[in-house]
Amino acid sequence: xxxxxxxxxxxxxxxxxxxxxxxxxxxxxxxxxxxxxxxxxxxxxxxxxxxxxxxxxxxxxxxxxxxxxxxxxxxxxxxxxxxxxxxxxxxxxxxxxxxxxxxxxxxxxxxxxxxxxxxxxxxxxxxxxxxxxxxxxxxxxxxxxx
Numbered sequence: 001x002x003x004x005x006x007x008x009x010x011x012x013x014x015x016x017x018x019x020x021x022x023x024x025x026x027x028x029x030x031x032x033x034x035x036x037x038x039x040x041x042x043x044x045x046x047x048x049x050x051x052x053x054x055x056x057x058x059x060x061x062x063x064x065x066x067x068x069x070x071x072x073x074x075x076x077x078x079x080x081x082x083x084x085x086x087x088x089x090x091x092x093x094x095x096x097x098x099x100x101x102x103x104x105x106x107x108x109x110x111x112x113x114x115x116x117x118x119x120x121x122x123x124x125x126x127x128x129x130x131x132x133x134x135x136x137x138x139x140x141x142x143x144x145x146x
Contacts, residue, residue, distance in 0.1 A: 011062070014055045021048045022120055029113045038100065038109060045097045045116070052090050065130070068137040075137060082130055089123050 025044050031037055059065075064086075065079045096116055103109045 011055065011058045014051055014058065018048065018051045018055065021051060022123065025116060026120060029117055038103065041113075041116070042097075042100045045093065045100055049090075049094055049097050052093065056086065056090060065134060068134055072137050075133070078133060082126070082133060085126055085129075089119070089126055092119055093123075 021044055025041070025048065028037055028041050028044060064083045069076050069079050096112060096119060099108075099112050099115075103112055
């Protein structure tokens with residue numbers, strides 16, 4: 001299957017879509033193994049990959065956490081580590097996408113489902129780290145000298 005995304009999404013909309021897709025994926029993965037579910041899991045993972053690529057392209061164009069590096073230039077290594085982590089997560093989900101598409105046994109599918117659950121948790125941690133970094137960058141000065 002080939003999916004395309006409208007180019008009119010803003011970064012906030014893409015982030016919201018990714019959250020919804022991750023929730024849908026978790027719901028699908030909690031169901032017993034069913035051949036019809038494989039099709040849905042494959043479609044959701046396809047769209048997650050597309051959404052993540054669009055998010056990456058948008059953030060790269062705008063500057064990944066550019067506000068943080070502008071406000072706190074000495075935090076650039078932290079931002080670069082976070083960006084590298086995002087790239088790694090994108091590679092991992094793309095690999096899992098191929099595995100889902102080529103899966104031909106229930107045992108392999110169950111293994112892939114576990115890997116997808118683990119990936120989802122890793123991605124949520126990554127998002128949390130990014131949010132925390134952004135907040136720390138701008139909230140460290142609050143209350144100083146009051």
